[in-house]
Amino acid sequence: MSGAPIVTWDEAGEPRSVLWRSESGAPPPTRVVIADDRMTADTAYRLACDGTALLWRGDFQNARQLLQSMVRRADRKPLKSSATPAEAFHLHRMTQGQRARALGMLLLPLDDDYGIPLRRAPDVRQACAEAYGPGESPSVVSLRELLGLIGAHEWRKKGVEIPALEDRIHPYYGVFSPVRGEYVGLVAEAPLPSMELAFDIGTGTGVLAAVLARRGVARIVATDQDPRALMCARENLARLGLAEQVEVVQADLFPAGRAPLVVCNPPWVPARANAPIEHAVYDPDSRMLRGFVSGLVEHLEPEGEGWLILSDLAEHLGLRTRAELLALFDKAGLKVVGRIDVRPTHPRASDATDPLHVARAAEITSLWRLAAC
Structure with missing residues (x-):
């Protein structure tokens, strides 16, 4: 001890x-x-x-x-x-x-x-x-x-049903569970810029890497810096028969090299986490969001796309403006080539007793398709 x-x-x-x-x-x-x-x-x-x-x-x-x-x-x-x-x-x-x-x-x-x-x-x-x-x-x-x-x-025993996979993902304790399926659905539907290689930044359970693999992307490199998440992702991908297709590596954001597709679903709320287990939701000063956006260009192949999956809940809470987000893109040398939106279907979105109901009811989750200017 x-x-x-x-x-x-x-x-x-x-x-x-x-x-x-x-x-x-x-x-x-x-x-x-x-x-x-x-x-x-x-x-x-x-x-x-x-x-x-x-x-x-x-x-x-x-x-x-x-x-x-x-x-x-x-x-x-x-x-x-x-x-x-x-x-x-x-x-x-x-x-x-x-x-x-x-x-x-x-x-x-x-x-x-x-x-x-x-x-x-x-x-x-x-x-x-x-x-x-x-x-x-x-x-x-x-x-x-x-x-x-x-x-x-x-949850780890029974798993979370993922319609895009027609299978289940089994989250570890302390690893963000993909119970909000709308963001997974966006990655399952967006047009792929390439079938050769993709990076999944902050993979967590490995769910987005698995979706890309099931869509036919030949090779995916999935990163995370949390040892528990790395073990969780590897186990899920092995269970799904995708371990040969997806390489899980420990990294703070990007792996080495470039890819024609780089995907990231960072924490959505720029605020201090009350506990380590909340880091998948709360990110002070949008550290991961800023790190992904600022480093994206140097990790994209020519004509490649970065997919940023982000809720606008922070905007409805007055914690970040849309203008600030667009300014991040511009400063990083990125342009928006497309965006797919979806409204959340989780219970809190319709719970009028929730203290943050007004913001949650207006929330939209988007997949921003970004490319170098």
């Missing part, structure tokens, strides 16, 4: 300390009290909001019910309706961060093999191993994160 974060507490008059696990990057709590089935939801929520963590020693299913009660308390206050879109977004992000911190204060113990030493606890050993790697010592994790691991494990 050398160098690893440790959580400490007193129990039965003795000091205790074990490994602290947090995929969100949350620091270990400094105040920890023992909690069990006798604790009320009001008391638990008050302590959590004050920054006191609750290490659960009762029944596992009762802990889940307690967390659900804490969620209801955390969701009581609506956002101000008079806020501008940008104000509503930042207030929503701040509220979500505070909510996550409070709900993350209900903790569970894990044995060194990720078994949960509580009554009526499920077997989460495989789900934990997929996210954390092999067990090494006893640890403590928030129940909220553990439930996320369990959900991700189920």
Whole structure:
């Protein structure tokens, strides 16, 4: 456990300390009290909001019910309706961060093999191993994160149906799941400038590389810098029988060389991620978008195209303007040779109770076809 974060507490008059696990990057709590089935939801929520963590020693299913009660308390206050879109977004992000911190204060113990030493606890050993790697010592994790691991494990087992592939993609925990199929559909429909070679920048699960391969592109080089995404993409492509057609390499944006087609689906919202797991959605100062656009020309073959898949949600939230996006293209020596648009079909787009409903209802996802001027 050398160098690893440790959580400490007193129990039965003795000091205790074990490994602290947090995929969100949350620091270990400094105040920890023992909690069990006798604790009320009001008391638990008050302590959590004050920054006191609750290490659960009762029944596992009762802990889940307690967390659900804490969620209801955390969701009581609506956002101000008079806020501008940008104000509503930042207030929503701040509220979500505070909510996550409070709900993350209900903790569970894990044995060194990720078994949960509580009554009526499920077997989460495989789900934990997929996210954390092999067990090494006893640890403590928030129940909220553990439930996320369990959900991700189920998604990984059953996969996400991709109509363009007539098959499934199996996402790893922490790798962006292609549940929003509209952007995949755009890549499946856009006219291909070449059938010889394509680069897929920030491949994630490998879904876009797989779509290009199924469309007949002879060779694809798919890049990512996250080791978990690289393993996920390789496994998916192997399962689909495309491992010989698609090379998965570790790189920050572009691989070496040029291609007649370069595809990228960067994070859509230029804002700070509250946790590492959100990096597929939030990108401060549009780092990946700017990096792709500014480096595209030098990685395109003559007459080649760069496909930028981007939602305009940031524009409706007041976080980026269309003029700023077009100026990025112009500065990079790029011209727009075509654009294909689609409206999202995910549930949030029609959820009037969503604090960002106005922006989500107006959202359009586009595939920008870019070429050197």
